[in-house]
Amino acid sequence: MPTAAAEESAYDSPIAWSPELSVGVPEIDADHKVLIELISQINNRSDLPEAFTIVGTVLAALSDYTEYHFTREERMQQVVGFPNADAHHQRHVILRQQVLDYLARYMANPEDVDTQELYLFLHRWLFEHILNEDMQYAPYCANNPKASEAVIGIGLDFFIDSNSSLF
C-alpha cells in the first residue's frame, strides 16, 4: 500500500493524460483533457503579478468548465440510466464548491494561497474523481452511442448569457 508521502509525490509530478483515465466516451475524455491542460498551467514558477493573472484565470476557467463538464456528464448518466447518478451529482456539488472556494480565496488575497499546494490539490482532485467515481459509470456509457449523443446535446451555448445567442 503506498504511503501518504508516496501518494503526495505522485501528484507532485507534471499532470498529464494517460489511457487509464479513459471512461470510454470520447467527448468526456476530451473534457477531462481540457481540465488537465488547465491545471497543468498552475504548475509554473512565475512571480506576482503575472502569477495572479495566470492562476486567477485558470481557477475561473476551471470553475466555468467544471460546471459545463459536470452538466454534460450528469445528462449522460440520466440518459444511460446510471443507478448512482444522485450520489455522483452530490460529489460534483462538493468538487465544484472546492474550486469556487479556492477562487474566492485567491481573488481576495493571492498570497494567501500556496500555488504548489493548489496544484497538488487540483491534480489529486481531478484524478481521484476520474479513477474512483467516473469509472463507476464507464460500464454503462463506454461505447454507447446514446452516451455521446447526450454529452454533445449540451453545447457551447452553455457559456453564453441567456439573453443573447451565438451569432
Added chain:
Amino acid sequence: MKFEDLRILVVDDNANMRRLINTILRSVGVLDVVDIDNGADALAMIQEWKPDLLLVDYVMDGLDGVEFTRRVRSDIDTPDNRLPIIIVTGYSELWRLNEAKKAGANDFIVKPFTTKALVNRIQRTMSQGLTLEDVGRQDEAKPAH
C-alpha cells in the same frame, strides 16, 4: 459563421498567457488560433492569415495594445472593413479603457477573466461587426463599375 469557425489571432508578449488563452479558446471549440508575441509581427500576420478577431494584450514591449490598435485602424482597416479587436489587460483603470476606446478597440477584458466573460465578449463583438470574410464576400457580390 459558427463560433467554432472563428480564426483568432492572440497577441501577447507573455508566453504563459498566450498558452492559457489558447487552451481556453480550444475548450470552447475554437481551434483556429495563432498566437504571436509582438505587435509588429502580428501586423504582418493579419495581412497573411486574415483572422476574424484579435485578442491583444494592453501592456507589451514595442507596440503596446493601444498603439497596435491604432496601427490596425490606420494601416489595415478599410472603410468597409473594420477588424474586431478585444484588448486584454491586467489593469482596469478607467483611463486605460478610454485609451483603448479612443484607439478603436471593440471591447476590453480584464485579467483574470472567466471563460464565460471571454466567450460573451467575443460573441458581442462579432455580432456587432462584420468580419473580414463577410466584407470580402460582400465585395465579391458587388457589381463591377
